[in-house]
Amino acid sequence: MTIRHLLLLFCIAFTCNALGQNYINTISTKIDKDHITYDVVDDVNNKTYLFLVSSKEVEAIQLDSSFQVLNQFLVQRPESKFKKLLGHSMKENTLSLHWSTNNSDQVISQHFDFEKKESTIGAIESISTDKEKVITAFPFDNSLFIASITKNSNLFKLYELNGKSPLKPHFFSFEDNRFYNKRIALASLDEMFKDYFIDEASYDIQYIAGNIPTAFPSIVKKRKFYIQNDDLIISFDNNKSFTQLIRINLKTKKAESVGFSQPFLNANQTEQANSNSFLFGDKIAQIKTNKESATIQISNFIDTSSPIFKKEIHRDQTIDFSTTPVFEFTNGNFEKGKEISKSNQFLNRLNRADNIGIAVTSSQDGYVLTFGGSSVLQNSNAAIIGGVAGGAIGGLIAGAITAIDSPKKNFLGTYKDKKIILTNASLDSNFNFNNKEVSESVIDKARTYLIDLASRKATGINLFKTQSKYILSFTDRSSNHLYIIEIKP
Numbered sequence: 001m002t003i004r005h006l007l008l009l010f011c012i013a014f015t016c017n018a019l020g021q022n023y024i025n026t027i028s029t030k031i032d033k034d035h036i037t038y039d040v041v042d043d044v045n046n047k048t049y050l051f052l053v054s055s056k057e058v059e060a061i062q063l064d065s066s067f068q069v070l071n072q073f074l075v076q077r078p079e080s081k082f083k084k085l086l087g088h089s090m091k092e093n094t095l096s097l098h099w100s101t102n103n104s105d106q107v108i109s110q111h112f113d114f115e116k117k118e119s120t121i122g123a124i125e126s127i128s129t130d131k132e133k134v135i136t137a138f139p140f141d142n143s144l145f146i147a148s149i150t151k152n153s154n155l156f157k158l159y160e161l162n163g164k165s166p167l168k169p170h171f172f173s174f175e176d177n178r179f180y181n182k183r184i185a186l187a188s189l190d191e192m193f194k195d196y197f198i199d200e201a202s203y204d205i206q207y208i209a210g211n212i213p214t215a216f217p218s219i220v221k222k223r224k225f226y227i228q229n230d231d232l233i234i235s236f237d238n239n240k241s242f243t244q245l246i247r248i249n250l251k252t253k254k255a256e257s258v259g260f261s262q263p264f265l266n267a268n269q270t271e272q273a274n275s276n277s278f279l280f281g282d283k284i285a286q287i288k289t290n291k292e293s294a295t296i297q298i299s300n301f302i303d304t305s306s307p308i309f310k311k312e313i314h315r316d317q318t319i320d321f322s323t324t325p326v327f328e329f330t331n332g333n334f335e336k337g338k339e340i341s342k343s344n345q346f347l348n349r350l351n352r353a354d355n356i357g358i359a360v361t362s363s364q365d366g367y368v369l370t371f372g373g374s375s376v377l378q379n380s381n382a383a384i385i386g387g388v389a390g391g392a393i394g395g396l397i398a399g400a401i402t403a404i405d406s407p408k409k410n411f412l413g414t415y416k417d418k419k420i421i422l423t424n425a426s427l428d429s430n431f432n433f434n435n436k437e438v439s440e441s442v443i444d445k446a447r448t449y450l451i452d453l454a455s456r457k458a459t460g461i462n463l464f465k466t467q468s469k470y471i472l473s474f475t476d477r478s479s480n481h482l483y484i485i486e487i488k489p
Contacts, residue, residue: 021449022486024471025067030074031059033477037462040088040095049095050473052460052482053077053085058097062114067471067484073117078108086137089144091163096122098144098161104134107146111164125167132157135193136205140227140250147225147232154179154189156246156255158232170253174246177257182238189246195238197222198354199376205234208279211465213361213441216422217414219278220357220374226279235277243277243286260304263288263295274351278359283308287358287371291351296321296358296371298431309431315344322423324438330377332415332447340421349373349421365436366429372422442470445487450474463487 032054040049046065051058055077062071082099086107089096096111109122127134132148139145146159146167154174159167174189181187182195196202206221208214210228226233230251236244243260262275263286275288285298298309313321319341326346329337340346350356353373361368426436440448446463449472458474460482465471470487 021445021488024484024486027061027069027072027482027484029059029061029475029480029482031057031475031480033459033475033480035059035460035475036085037460037473037475038085038088038097039462039464039473040090041464041466042090043467048464048466048471050462050482051097052475056080058110058119060112060114060119061482071114071117073114075110075112075119078110078121082106082108086146087139087144089139089162090142091165094163096144096161096163098137100134100137100146103129104146104148105129107159107161107167109161109164122164123166127159127167133190133193133203135203136207136225138207138225138227138232140232141230145232145250149190149193152188152190156189156248158248158250172246172248172253172255174255174257177246178259179236179244179257180239180242184239184241192236192238192244193223195222199374200355212463212470213443214359215414215443216357216359216370216372216420217374217418219359219370220276220355222276222355224279228279228281233279235279237276240273240275240288243275243284245279258301260284260286260299262286263297263310265290265293265295272351274353274356276355276357278357280360280362283360285358285360285369287356289347289350289356291347294347294350296369298360298369309427313343313347315347317343319343319346321425323426323433323435324424326372326421326423328419328421329415330419331417346421346423353419353421360427361441363426363436363438365426365434367427367431368438368441369425369427370422371425372420375419377417377419439489442487442489445489446470446472449485449487 029052031052035052035054038051038053048063050061057074058077059074061069064070078099081101083102084100086098086100094111096109098107098109100107105127107125110119112119132150135147135149137144137146144161148157156172158170161167179187179189179192181191194202200221205223205225206218208224208226222237224235230249232248232250234246241262243262245258248255265288273288273290278285282301283298284301287296292315294313296311297307299307311321319326326340327337328340328349350373354375356373358371424438426434426438428434457477459477460475462473472485472487473482475482
């Protein structure tokens with residue numbers, strides 16, 4: 001054990017103790033220093049799999065329920081043209097990673113045998129990207145689904161991969177449904193994905209994880225997708241008037257489209273408005289703002305005409321709509337944030353924001369309502385239109401994602417190159433305001449931990465949840481040791 005490793009281990013233990021976190025394990029690795037980490041949690045068999053992925057190799061690590069190593073081995077990745085890691089599937093005793101080319105026209109599978117400590121590569125399969133656009137990919141019920149939209153149409157596809165089985169397409173037609181684009185004009189489903197916004201390129205879509213709170217810069221995205229129970233739900237907040245959803249049951253393959261009107265603003269409707277939404281369980285939270293007022297409401301899916309929570313904010317009122325202070329900060333610098341004390345200041349900043357967002361997460365006392373706005377700083381390196389502002393935890397792994405891609409690369413979100421204004425409100429189980437303290441989210445606790453550790457040499461940063469624990473893992477670039485930390489909620 002090197003002196004650096006001992007010093008870092010001491011710093012990690014000290015930081016864990018100071019922040020109330022729990023150090024679990026350290027694992028020596030052989031992977032290249034620049035890598036990402038992809039996790040697979042098998043709650044049925046109480047095992048966790050970590051895949052450390054560099055531009056040429058994969059280090060596969062199988063852990064028991066105490067996060068002790070059961071098996072560990074290093075293998076080559078598929079050929080270099082397969083740059084995107086799409087996700088995984090599991091069939092019997094085989095765990096497979098699935099990869100694609102940059103334009104997603106070819107897909108290949110890599111099958112891992114942890115008893116033999118080896119992997120095998122499957123056959124190349126093709127997707128006709130001249131006729132369709134791949135949107136995203138996600139694991140569900142031991143399969144991997146690749147979502148695509150046929151260009152200039154209302155035909156949505158899901159390709160299913162499971163172990164060594166070939167691609168299996170499922171088709172969903174939304175020809176009889178109406179969609180309205182960002183200009184509130186009738187549009188095809190493809191046009192809904194094609195719409196672009198500040199800091200959100202055409203066909204971008206944000207995954208909202210159900211088991212880990214989402215970082216605020218991801219909440220403000222106009223297109224989001226959720227996996228709830230057996231349903232894939234894609235939400236579109238392309239325009240200020242409607243939230244539109246498509247819902248597909250991944251087991252029965254039944255599909256539907258649903259639309260919800262955004263809240264009405266009592267202020268002058270000619271003012272430019274902005275809006276967004278967030279889904280949780282069988283409920284939808286919506287926010288709509290202009291410079292004169294804002295309305296926040298929470299409704300059941302079955303009846304949005306009678307909200308179970310509604311709050312209007314006006315310029316001349318005191319700030320009575322939040323439990324925590326209203327803060328504005330830039331580049332993730334929370335310590336130098338500015339507290340906003342007047343409603344008109346809050347509304348002015350929301351109105352100037354590129355995007356606004358809202359989220360509702362469960363708490364011990366009920367729910368936490370988070371809302372605010374996000375803007376890309378001028379002259380920053382963040383993409384404005386036509387690209388993605390990427391990088392987990394404000395660039396701590398900058399450079400690690402240049403040769404590879406991952407469905408979880410932005411999982412922790414990033415405040416880098418952003419101006420953020422946000423606040424939180426504590427709600428009881430009946431969605432009434434209460435004065436309970438709002439604790440820091442798991443995502444932000446992970447950020448705080450890494451910042452306090454001054455872990456600027458960390459790579460492969462990842463956050464995931466088992467049945468009972470939130471786990472942060474990262475690799476020290478100097479020693480190539482993987483550290484596993486429990487982040488306590």
